[in-house]
Amino acid sequence: MLFDPLLLIGLALVLAVACWLLIRRKENTPEQTHSIHGSEREAVAKRAAIGLAEPTSFFKGLSRSRAQLSSSLRGLFSDGFNEEIREDLEGILLSSDVGVDTTDWVLEKLEQRSRQESVSDPDGLLALVKEILASTLPVSEGTAEEGATTPHVILMIGVNGVGKTTTIGKLAHRYQTRGKTVLLAAGDTFRAAAVEQLKSWGEQNGVPVIAQDSGADSASVLYDACASARARGIDVVLADTAGRLQNKTNLMNELEKIGRVLAKLDIGAPHEVLLVLDAGTGQNAISQTREFMKTIRPTGLVLTKLDGTARGGVIFALSREFGLPIRYVGLGERAEDLRPFDATSFVDAIFGETGE
Ligand SMILES: Nc1nc2c(ncn2[C@@H]2O[C@H](COP(=O)(O)OP(=O)(O)OP(=O)(O)O)[C@@H](O)[C@H]2O)c(=O)[nH]1
Ligand SMILES: [Mg+2]
Numbered sequence: 578m579l580f581d582p583l584l585l586i587g588l589a590l591v592l593a594v595a596c597w598l599l600i601r602r603k604e605n606t607p608e609q610t611h612s613i614h615g616s617e618r619e620a621v622a623k624r625a626a627i628g629l630a631e632p633t634s635f636f637k638g639l640s641r642s643r644a645q646l647s648s649s650l651r652g653l654f655s656d657g658f659n660e661e662i663r664e665d666l667e668g669i670l671l672s673s674d675v676g677v678d679t680t681d682w683v684l685e686k687l688e689q690r691s692r693q694e695s696v697s698d699p700d701g702l703l704a705l706v707k708e709i710l711a712s713t714l715p716v717s718e719g720t721a722e723e724g725a726t727t728p729h730v731i732l733m734i735g736v737n738g739v740g741k742t743t744t745i746g747k748l749a750h751r752y753q754t755r756g757k758t759v760l761l762a763a764g765d766t767f768r769a770a771a772v773e774q775l776k777s778w779g780e781q782n783g784v785p786v787i788a789q790d791s792g793a794d795s796a797s798v799l800y801d802a803c804a805s806a807r808a809r810g811i812d813v814v815l816a817d818t819a820g821r822l823q824n825k826t827n828l829m830n831e832l833e834k835i836g837r838v839l840a841k842l843d844i845g846a847p848h849e850v851l852l853v854l855d856a857g858t859g860q861n862a863i864s865q866t867r868e869f870m871k872t873i874r875p876t877g878l879v880l881t882k883l884d885g886t887a888r889g890g891v892i893f894a895l896s897r898e899f900g901l902p903i904r905y906v907g908l909g910e911r912a913e914d915l916r917p918f919d920a921t922s923f924v925d926a927i928f929g930e931t932g933e
């Protein structure tokens with residue numbers, strides 16, 4: 578016989594089960610969750626396999642800062658180091674946003690070391706300035722990676738417009754390419770557009786976003802997001818926060834509350850608090866850091882928009898004043914334009930020593 582009836586019944590059964598499974602999978606998208614296409618791990622693996630668009634290099638991204646700092650320094654010491662050149666150097670450092678305190682410190686160090694080490698030739702003096710500036714940058718202590726507990730919760734803080742949400746999108750991309758599962762938490766409940774912006778990054782990266790309507794309690798949205806990530810075995814939660822509330826006190830109180838509430842779920846959470854600063858705002862970045870240090874102490878800094886500014890010198894001032902590690906720098910608006918901060922590459926790029 579051509580068709581065995583038993584075989585036909587078996588085939589029909591298999592088909593029915595397959596259809597049922599497909600329908601269930603479609604219906605199973607949880608509420609409040611955005612864009613989960615298939616298993617998250619599968620999506621991560623797929624992205625890792627596709628590979629990355631070429632990230633912006635330090636050298637390219639820092640072209641304006643380099644033009645400001647390095648080009649002006651070149652040739653400065655052709656007549657050695659005297660009072661007039663001291664003033665010129667002061668002007669160059671200040672206009673690169675190295676800041677008054679750090680500029681004074683650099684000048685003092687330069688005087689001291691050039692005397693002690695009998696350096697008076699132009700190349701030697703330039704190398705000393707570079708060395709002194711580089712000495713303000715914290716030695717790379719390795720990245721604070723995800724610990725034993727999952728999810729590893731990273732809270733983004735900073736005033737409005739500095740690039741918190743964009744950095745979350747970039748970090749989601751970065752973690753995914755390293756094989757981690759990611760969930761985004763829309764803790765900026767102050768503006769409806771903020772939730773939409775985060776959802777769009779979630780869509781772009783194919784990662785879930787936990788959000789509620791604007792006006793919801795930020796701490797409870799973040800708590801729910803972390804609980805959901807834990808239940809789903811997700812590796813990293815990237816939590817957005819508002820940059821502006823009715824006033825500064827409200828903002829600081831909200832951040833403190835977020836810290837308290839997240840610690841209820843996991844005493845170590847948030848495991849990282851990244852203070853995002855717009856490098857283009859120069860010395861304002863210093864006063865913002867001082868303010869945020871009074872509330873929820875940042876564990877590291879992210880300097881954004883270094884591609885668009887000639888004021889990269891602010892990094893030296895931030896490092897010297899606060900001693901906080903600079904974790905990442907933003908060198909553009911694309912998902913690939915976030916680079917882990919590396920002092921050597923930064924100094925080389927800002928002084929134009931490599932065309933990497
Ligand atoms: N050129 C450049 N633009 C950036 C960078 N990072 C962020 N931006 C842009 O800065 C603008 C503000 O970024 P957001 O991520 O919305 O800033 P935010 O801190 O979340 O702002 P609020 O939600 O209002 O507090 C956007 O247009 C981003 O594309 C960067 O590294 N380079
Ligand atoms: Mg935002």
